Amino acid sequence: MHKQAREAFNNSFTEEGYEQFVSSLSSAFPGHLDFRVAETPVFVPKELAERISRASDEIINTLISPDFRAKTDRAVASSQDVPGENAHTSFLAIDYAICRNAAGELVPQLIELQGFPSIFGYQAFLSETFRKFFDIQENFGYLLGTNSFDEYVSTLKALILGDEQPENVILLEIFPEKQKTRIDFAVTEQMLGVKAVCYTKLIREGRQLFYEKDGRKIQVNRIYNRLIFDDLLNYPDLQTSYHFTDDVDVQWVGHPNWFFRISKFAMPFLNGEFVPETRFLSDYGGSFPENLQNYVLKPLFSFAGSGVQLHLTKADLEAIADPENYILQRKVVYEPVIQAPDGLVKCEIRMMYGWPDDAEKPELLISLSRLSRGEMIGVRYNKDFTWVGGSASFFEQ
DSSP: OOHHHHHHHHHHOOHHHHHHHHHHHHHHSTTTOOSOBOSSOEEEOHHHHHHHHHHHHHHHHHHTSTTHHHHTGGGSOGGGOOSSOOSSOSEEEEEEEEEEOTTSOEEEEEEEEESSOOOHHHHHHHHHHHHHHSOOOTTEESOSSOSSHHHHHHHHHHHHHTTSOGGGEEEEESSGGGOTTHHHHHHHHHHHOOEEEEGGGOEEETTEEEEEETTEEEEEOEEEEOOOHHHHTTOTTOOOSSOTTOOOSOEEESOHHHHHHSSGGGGGGOOSTTSOOEEEGGGGTTOOOSOGGGEEEEETTOOTTTTOBSSOOHHHHHTOSOGGGEEEEEOOOOOOOEEETTEEEEEEEEEEEEOOTTOSSOEEEEEEEEEESSSSSSGGGOTTOSSOEEEOEEEEO
8 A cells, every 4th residue: 555665565576485484484383374374464654544543543432431331231142241341341453444535545444343352473473474574664563552572572461461370371262273363372372371272171160260281280360262152152062161151260351241342233333434334223113225235234243254245135134033133334345455466455454452451441552454356355255366365564654
């Protein structure tokens, strides 16, 4: 998106260099890289960065409003309500499509937001590796709240470990060795000393949780949560000592309830220049917009793009039995802005925040980007393409 940075990168790019770059990522954590890495980072010019910052500030102001928690109580089903909810989320991710407004300016448009941790470890590792293999101009940086990689790691340690020793903190997932994001678990363990532990391996004794490591039983005092109920539902017959909704003596960093509160469910409460019109389907009372080709339907309680409908008819909407569990969102038009050797590519940028328990607002730490040529952003829509996939963002300083 930044013309000079893009030209400099593309002129120095070689397929051999890209292959060495990906090989370096893979060999550092063998068997863990399980998704496509794009050939290029995204270079974000100052003007667009300022608009993204303004958009995020407006969204955060809604999230910290006194009535936000009450408005989102319905998002947490009683069967999925985990005890020990923090006063606010520990993490925030805000996804923006990069679009162009009527004046021809690049602008962000909100796609989704999550009160859930993203791949904080991997993104720093990826960004550092980009710098090692490619010519990234000095006046572009990937760190957004710290001044060095070491300072970034220290900030993550303070947020995720709190006052605990690393072995008493776990990254919780279901079958972490099978997850697409498992490279992030490996990077996180290397960075912070926090081990990924499978939900099935937790041992509950009264109100205490333990896991086994090297023949020792170690108490869990703090959970860095990466587990979502949606994944648990795929294993209805699991027999476990601990159940996600058990009331146990642990501190949560990334409490599960905030995954539901800050999600698609929150979008109808947001508004502004960079937020596309979004309403609960039930709010229409059956009087839907005439121009449905300009809207997308999203189920509130499904994830990773599952159930999203891009092409709608009035009959589709009338057939939905629980309209309160869907949102209708005005489509945004992604602007192809990344110049690849064989054409232009669309992109999405995720701004990633940490939010210490004693902080008034979340703190911006890093970002990620995803490049796409398909109808939607995501691996399943970009098979057999190049210059697509997950990547890093470098912001003009």
